[in-house]
Amino acid sequence: MPSFLPILAALVTFAVSLTAVSPIPAVIDIVVPPAFDLHTVSPSFVSLSIEQDRWTDWSGTTSRNEFFYNVMENLKDLTGSSPGIRIGANSEDRTDFNRAVQYAEDVFPAPNPTTPYPEATHITVGDGYYTTAKYLLPDTEVIWGVNFGKKNLTAAVLEATSIMRAFSGPDISNLGISLKYLEIGNEPDLYMNNGLRSGDYNVGQYVTEYLEFVPSPLKRIPHSLQCLRWSDFANVIFQEIELNTTSTRFLAGAFAGSSSNLNGFSPQAIYNLGITESPAGEYIAAFSEHHYQGSFCSGSEGVLSDLMNKANIRGNLSQYASDIQATHAQGLEYIFGETNSYSCHGAPGVSNTAGAAIWALDYMLYAATLDIQHVYFHDGIGFKYNLIQPVTLTRSILDGSTLPSPLSPHVQPQYYAGIVAAEAIGKSGNTQISELDIDDPQISGFVFYEDYEEKRMILINHTPYFYEDESAGTQRPVTDVRINFPKHCGGTQNIVVKMLEIQHSDDTSGVTWGGQSYDTSDGLVKGSPFTGTVALNESLGVPASQAALVVFECS
Ligand SMILES: *[C@@H]1O[C@H](CO)[C@@H](O)[C@H](O)[C@H]1NC(C)=O
Ligand SMILES: *[C@@H]1O[C@H](CO)[C@@H](O)[C@H](O)[C@H]1NC(C)=O
Ligand SMILES: *[C@@H]1O[C@H](CO)[C@@H](O)[C@H](O)[C@H]1NC(C)=O
Ligand SMILES: *[C@@H]1O[C@H](CO)[C@@H](O)[C@H](O)[C@H]1NC(C)=O
Numbered sequence: 001m002p003s004f005l006p007i008l009a010a011l012v013t014f015a016v017s018l019t020a021v022s023p024i025p026a027v028i029d030i031v032v033p034p035a036f037d038l039h040t041v042s043p044s045f046v047s048l049s050i051e052q053d054r055w056t057d058w059s060g061t062t063s064r065n066e067f068f069y070n071v072m073e074n075l076k077d078l079t080g081s082s083p084g085i086r087i088g089a090n091s092e093d094r095t096d097f098n099r100a101v102q103y104a105e106d107v108f109p110a111p112n113p114t115t116p117y118p119e120a121t122h123i124t125v126g127d128g129y130y131t132t133a134k135y136l137l138p139d140t141e142v143i144w145g146v147n148f149g150k151k152n153l154t155a156a157v158l159e160a161t162s163i164m165r166a167f168s169g170p171d172i173s174n175l176g177i178s179l180k181y182l183e184i185g186n187e188p189d190l191y192m193n194n195g196l197r198s199g200d201y202n203v204g205q206y207v208t209e210y211l212e213f214v215p216s217p218l219k220r221i222p223h224s225l226q227c228l229r230w231s232d233f234a235n236v237i238f239q240e241i242e243l244n245t246t247s248t249r250f251l252a253g254a255f256a257g258s259s260s261n262l263n264g265f266s267p268q269a270i271y272n273l274g275i276t277e278s279p280a281g282e283y284i285a286a287f288s289e290h291h292y293q294g295s296f297c298s299g300s301e302g303v304l305s306d307l308m309n310k311a312n313i314r315g316n317l318s319q320y321a322s323d324i325q326a327t328h329a330q331g332l333e334y335i336f337g338e339t340n341s342y343s344c345h346g347a348p349g350v351s352n353t354a355g356a357a358i359w360a361l362d363y364m365l366y367a368a369t370l371d372i373q374h375v376y377f378h379d380g381i382g383f384k385y386n387l388i389q390p391v392t393l394t395r396s397i398l399d400g401s402t403l404p405s406p407l408s409p410h411v412q413p414q415y416y417a418g419i420v421a422a423e424a425i426g427k428s429g430n431t432q433i434s435e436l437d438i439d440d441p442q443i444s445g446f447v448f449y450e451d452y453e454e455k456r457m458i459l460i461n462h463t464p465y466f467y468e469d470e471s472a473g474t475q476r477p478v479t480d481v482r483i484n485f486p487k488h489c490g491g492t493q494n495i496v497v498k499m500l501e502i503q504h505s506d507d508t509s510g511v512t513w514g515g516q517s518y519d520t521s522d523g524l525v526k527g528s529p530f531t532g533t534v535a536l537n538e539s540l541g542v543p544a545s546q547a548a549l550v551v552f553e554c555s
Pocket of ligand 3: 308313316
């Protein structure tokens with residue numbers, strides 16, 4: 001239907017001045033197109049993945065962690081929906097269950113400068129560990145991982161039944177908190193490298209093992225765990241908890257990478273091997289991919305300007321297009337169940353900076369346009385790439401050195417990306433997103449529609465501007481954007497603009513959103529909101545390393 005397509009989504013014109021002594025910046029004319037290429041974006045799209053070993057630091061044990069609760073509630077206030085929580089990751093496959101343990105007992109290796117807050121090498125949990133999910137926001141949908149790495153069925157069954165019991169108990173279910181998916185192991189595509197399987201472990205073996213969790217309701221279950229086989233896993237937990245009466249489903253994948261073809265580990269390969277056609281298939285409702293844009297595992301430097309780069313973000317995410325399509329063709333949800341900037345807890349001076357907030361904002365919104373249905377940003381206590389540090393820290397997250405004074409719970413710059421996205425998604429419950437086709441390597445833009453009407457727009461300037469640039473006297477680049485009003489506004493109203501203010505890309509604090517700060521002792525927003533307006537045909541300046549939310553207000 002050609003008349004439905006935009007003729008020109010955006011066009012760039014260059015102001016010309018013969019007497020210019022400094023470069024005249026480009027002016028970008030944005031014609032907000034009528035609804036096109038829309039992608040539904042869930043109100044709980046921006047979600048959190050938590051490293052399993054120190055989960056109770058996030059939740060609280062005998063009382064809830066108020067700071068964590070507040071910063072989650074800030075997001076819910078903007079979208080009307082509690083962000084999703086996934087608990088798992090590497091320490092998921094190092095977890096044992098012992099009913100005698102009250103919450104969790106961890107064995108941690110010594111910290112070092114590359115890994116100031118190492119993950120537990122061993123964790124033993126008891127029932128109380130899972131019941132702390134009662135401290136989450138009401139209506140939170142949870143993904144919890146069970147140990148598939150150790151291939152110890154007894155441990156996996158004990159964990160899963162404890163999880164199912166916790167979520168079916170009144171403390172959790174009365175709050176509407178639910179177990180959405182059980183994750184069966186973390187990154188099984190790496191098991192051949194990390195000693196959890198033999199070196200020749202392949203996707204065929206993965207599918208066979210996964211299907212041994214098959215729930216076949218007609219089968220009789222042996223009552224002694226001693227006699228259990230893998231194929232009894234689901235039967236046992238179904239019987240114990242009557243999983244068939246809940247909405248809980250299984251997650252497939254949780255792969256660290258994807259071959260995107262039938263060889264190697266990929267969603268295409270597991271579907272081809274029949275994972276969804278098996279009796280278990282009925283209980284698989286989503287495929288989870290993990291993605292980091294870079295790696296800090298060997299301690300090498302990350303480069304902030306590479307992370308923030310518009311083309312790099314598109315390259316990193318668009319490689320999953322065929323995986324997403326294959327997954328949706330199976331009727332499954334496709335999620336990024338674990339993601340962030342640099343794997344192995346982030347790169348110092350990169351993942352913890354304001355520039356990473358620019359990265360995260362564009363990354364999550366671009367992911368939404370690819371029909372990735374939820375993105376779970378991975379966080380652990382003291383990890384560099386966190387959105388949130390929910391407990392007091394005594395060691396530097398950058399090099400492990402002892403801090404001169406303890407650092408109270410606080411948000412990190414990337415948290416603001418979540419806030420900005422949440423505000424743009426809004427509370428409609430049926431928001432759709434579309435990327436503007438802006439032919440500029442530094443500027444990206446996304447329009448948010450409700451009922452096919454343009455409501456809001458986000459503009460992001462990817463240009464880095466470092467503290468060093470300012471010290472050297474380099475003027476901060478600003479890109480001017482002229483926004484043509486959407487038709488339904490009639491052309492008489494102003495547009496309201498709210499800025500994500502960042503002084504320098506490498507700042508690690510001081511970020512504000514429309515003049516307000518979340519860098520407060522209780523995590524609640526502080527300060528008076530500040531918005532500006534732009535009149536018709538007036539241009540809006542978007543400074544390097546900042547982002548703007550444009551709200552089309554129709555009277
Ligand atoms: C399997 O897990 C159970 C329960 O945690 C534990 O008692 C047992 O020792 C484990 N078996 C092996 C071989 O590790
Ligand atoms: C759940 O499964 C059990 C055992 O197979 C069965 O007795 C029960 O009726 C099922 N409940 C529902 C609601 O299907
Ligand atoms: C992902 O981004 C990094 C920079 O952060 C870049 O080096 C890499 O080439 C990108 N990958 C793809 C597939 O585009
Ligand atoms: C805005 O710009 C358009 C196109 O250049 C022009 O037709 C229109 O008259 C201008 N409106 C105002 C209020 O300046």
